[in-house]
Amino acid sequence: QVHVVESGGGLVQPGGSLRLSCALSGISLEYYAVGWFRQAPGKEREAVGCRASYDGRTFYADSVKGRFTISRDNTKDTVYLQMSMLEPEDTAVYYCAADILDPGSSNWPYKKYEFWGQGTQVTVSS
Numbered sequence: 001q002v003h004v005v006e007s008g009g010g011l012v013q014p015g016g017s018l019r020l021s022c023a024l025s026g027i028s029l030e031y032y033a034v035g036w037f038r039q040a041p042g043k044e045r046e047a048v049g050c051r052a053s054y055d056g057r058t059f060y061a062d063s064v065k066g067r068f069t070i071s072r073d074n075t076k077d078t079v080y081l082q083m084s085m086l087e088p089e090d091t092a093v094y095y096c097a098a099d100i101l102d103p104g105s106s107n108w109p110y111k112k113y114e115f116w117g118q119g120t121q122v123t124v125s126s
Contacts, residue, residue, distance in 0.1 A: 002026035002115050006096045009120030017084040020120060022096030024077040027115070029053060033102045034079045035113055036070065038092035038122075047109040048094070051079060052102040059108040064090075086124045093119040 008020040022034060035050035049060040051070045058070045069082045083090065097113030104111075 002098075004096055004098055004115050004117040006094060006117040006120040009094060009122045011123045011125065012086055013126050014087060014124055016086050016124070017082070018086065018122060020081040020083070020094055020096075020122070022079045022081070022117065024079075024098055024115075027077070027098060029072055029077045029079065032098045032100055033111075033113075034070075035097045035099070035103070035108075035111065036081050037095045037097065038090075039095070039119075040089075040092040043092075045095070047111075048081070050103050050108050050111065054102050057105075059103060059105065061109065083122070086122075088124045091122060091124050093121050095119045 003025045005023045006020060012018050031053055033053050036048040037045050038048050039045040048064055049070050051058050067085045071080045096117045098115045099113040
């Protein structure tokens with residue numbers, strides 16, 4: 001049975017940092033791509049970034065490029081989303097997702113994922 005579990009959300013002040021974790025069980029990061037998404041109230045879900053399984057390439061939305069970093073813990077099937085210089089506009093529920101197919105460099109924001117986590121709330125506010 002596959003499980004995708006996000007953690008690490010919370011309340012942070014503007015300009016602060018937060019690290020989200022995405023723990024996979026039942027599947028391996030060796031073979032599965034991982035994507036990060038977010039959905040703010042009243043808005044559509046948007047792709048934040050993703051990590052390919054084959055070569056570890058990462059892709060980021062323009063809105064987070066230079067502020068967010070996706071990394072992997074090689075000792076366990078966990079992917080992190082390190083968020084820095086957070087802005088109130090980053091407030092959203094953040095989701096992690098996994099899929100056997102890697103993203104392409106041009107279509108990564110539109111890639112479909114098979115397994116999804118339950119989401120973790122990130123609130124950026126003073």
